[in-house]
Amino acid sequence: MERWSLREVEAVARERLDPAHYDYFAGGAGDEVTVRANEAAFGRLALLPRVLRGAGKLETGVRLLDSRAAVPVLVAPTAFHLLADPEGERATARAAAAAETIMIVSMASTVAVEDVAAAAPGAELWFQLYVQPDLAFTETLVRRAEAAGCKALVVTVDSPALGLRDRELRHGFHDLPGGLRCENLRDGDRVRPIVMWPELSWEHLGTLREMTSLPIVLKGVTHPADARLAAGHGAAAIMVSNHGGRQLDTVPATIDLLPDIVAEVGDALPVLLDGGVRRGTDVLKALALGAAAVAVGRPVLWGLAAGGERGVARVLALLRAEVENALALCGCASVDELGPALVRRPC
Numbered sequence: 001m002e003r004w005s006l007r008e009v010e011a012v013a014r015e016r017l018d019p020a021h022y023d024y025f026a027g028g029a030g031d032e033v034t035v036r037a038n039e040a041a042f043g044r045l046a047l048l049p050r051v052l053r054g055a056g057k058l059e060t061g062v063r064l065l066d067s068r069a070a071v072p073v074l075v076a077p078t079a080f081h082l083l084a085d086p087e088g089e090r091a092t093a094r095a096a097a098a099a100e101t102i103m104i105v106s107m108a109s110t111v112a113v114e115d116v117a118a119a120a121p122g123a124e125l126w127f128q129l130y131v132q133p134d135l136a137f138t139e140t141l142v143r144r145a146e147a148a149g150c151k152a153l154v155v156t157v158d159s160p161a162l163g164l165r166d167r168e169l170r171h172g173f174h175d176l177p178g179g180l181r182c183e184n185l186r187d188g189d190r191v192r193p194i195v196m197w198p199e200l201s202w203e204h205l206g207t208l209r210e211m212t213s214l215p216i217v218l219k220g221v222t223h224p225a226d227a228r229l230a231a232g233h234g235a236a237a238i239m240v241s242n243h244g245g246r247q248l249d250t251v252p253a254t255i256d257l258l259p260d261i262v263a264e265v266g267d268a269l270p271v272l273l274d275g276g277v278r279r280g281t282d283v284l285k286a287l288a289l290g291a292a293a294v295a296v297g298r299p300v301l302w303g304l305a306a307g308g309e310r311g312v313a314r315v316l317a318l319l320r321a322e323v324e325n326a327l328a329l330c331g332c333a334s335v336d337e338l339g340p341a342l343v344r345r346p347c
């Protein structure tokens with residue numbers, strides 16, 4: 001995997017994947033305005049480094065809730081890893097464990113969360129949940145995630161309906177091929193379909209908090225007023241996310257939403273961000289603007305499709321090396337030293 005940037009890894013993945021599966025991974029809702037905006041907005045921000053700071057040895061580690069990550073780059077929850085590699089989520093988890101970062105296991109994983117955990121001893125796992133209207137079934141999922149050792153529950157809140165993704169519709173990509181299943185949804189002899197629940201509301205957060213002592217991260221917050229509500233309803237953290245542009249199209253880029261959200265709740269809880277992070281400099285910009293860490297979705301899938309566990313390891317190593325290099329060049333010894341003065345707009 002001698003690939004020197006995430007872009008090269010994506011090119012290899014694209015060659016290897018079935019075009020319908022590539023489009024499932026790469027695509028977004030509508031005209032993909034938001035997909036493009038996430039990456040483009042990072043490009044519009046400039047970094048303004050400081051010099052002669054004698055920063056010395058670098059520290060990239062962060063503590064998040066009850067977990068630690070050696071690099072502030074988490075694996076975002078993405079579905080269907082067996083489409084990309086025969087080891088699927090097992091390979092992803094092993095690479096995340098080796099990189100000492102946190103993997104957020106998708107509820108729509110094609111390997112059951114117990115098997116993901118067993119495949120990667122020592123992995124820091126969080127579990128992503130789409131709250132199902134059958135709350136008793138939701139509770140069994142939560143119990144399974146707890147028993148598998150997951151340290152946080154990441155509740156996705158941007159999906160009262162699934163986004164309309166033209167590329168998936170064009171390919172007719174609706175069902176998993178060849179015996180692949182969402183193994184977390186197995187219920188006796190059958191596999192339940194995942195329900196996007198339009199009635200999910202703030203009051204259910206109370207129900208979830210009673211259900212588990214795991215910290216709850218709300219993923220998919222974009223409005224500062226919702227960030228405030230999340231803090232008021234006992235969320236342990238929020239993740240500023242537009243689902244990588246796969247849900248509502250034309251939502252702004254997450255990096256452009258971050259400052260207002262940090263101003264609103266930055267003192268109350270950790271703010272995470274995903275969407276369009278492709279370079280170490282993107283990571284620095286997000287942290288400088290107040291994110292506690294970022295997560296990457298598609299880059300991990302490209303690594304997995306290009307080279308399995310080694311491919312994901314390569315993606316995480318590239319990002320780590322780029323974060324370390326950018327930190328050094330900004331004159332910072334650790335991510336704690338990053339602040340908004342480092343970021344200028346426009347380029």
Ligand SMILES: Cc1cc2nc3c(=O)[nH]c(=O)nc-3n(C[C@H](O)[C@H](O)[C@H](O)COP(=O)(O)O)c2cc1C
Binds near residue numbers: 024
């Ligand atoms: C193929 C794919 C599947 C995804 N599946 C899920 C999922 O099951 N649950 C979820 O909360 N988010 C899911 N997401 C959204 C990611 O968690 C994340 O928000 C997004 O990918 C971040 O943007 P990026 O791909 O530009 O890094 C998925 C994203 C992709 C690309």
Ligand SMILES: O=C(O)C(=O)c1ccccc1
Binds near residue numbers: 079243246
């Ligand atoms: O594709 C997605 O973005 C996603 O979140 C999802 C939702 C349900 C099943 C599989 C993936």
